[in-house]
Amino acid sequence: MSEPDQRLYFLLQRAAHRLRTASDRRLVATAGITTAQLGALFAVRDEPGITQQGLARALGLRESAVTGLVGRLTGAGLVYKRAHPREHRAVVLELTEAGAAALDAAQPEVDRFNAQARALLGEEGFTRTAAALRTLAHWESPETEG
Numbered sequence: 421m422s423e424p425d426q427r428l429y430f431l432l433q434r435a436a437h438r439l440r441t442a443s444d445r446r447l448v449a450t451a452g453i454t455t456a457q458l459g460a461l462f463a464v465r466d467e468p469g470i471t472q473q474g475l476a477r478a479l480g481l482r483e484s485a486v487t488g489l490v491g492r493l494t495g496a497g498l499v500y501k502r503a504h505p506r507e508h509r510a511v512v513l514e515l516t517e518a519g520a521a522a523l524d525a526a527q528p529e530v531d532r533f534n535a536q537a538r539a540l541l542g543e544e545g546f547t548r549t550a551a552a553l554r555t556l557a558h559w560e561s562p563e564t565e566g
Contacts, residue, residue, distance in 0.1 A: 451525035460489055461523050464499055469512040480557065498522055
């Protein structure tokens with residue numbers, strides 16, 4: 421009998437790719453948005469007036485990636501930009517009615533995914549997995565010595 425695969429980085433990458441691909445397909449069909457857009461819309465909803473820099477931090481992305489994402493969201497009418505009240509070169513992001521409607525349309529898919537994950541992992545496994553992923557998402561990986 422072989423040992424279970426312990427290549428955590430590979431397993432995380434593989435799981436993320438499979439989950440994102442399946443979730444994107446379902447979210448586009450039900451809400452017209454991708455998982456990346458869903459994450460951004462949640463962040464804008466949860467922190468109205470967030471800057472693009474703040475959104476990049478919240479999503480763990482580079483600002484250049486967020487610029488394109490915000491461009492697609494504004495182009496689709498899901499968020500709008502307005503001038504920052506104190507920083508003349510910055511903009512803040514707000515959810516539009518269409519953005520709020522997309523989140524509402526996506527919520528049943530989010531709930532369905534969570535229910536399926538709970539069924540697969542069990543309640544304790546689901547809770548422990550969520551906690552472990554939160555820890556990894558905020559982990560500052562030590563520099564590799566050469």
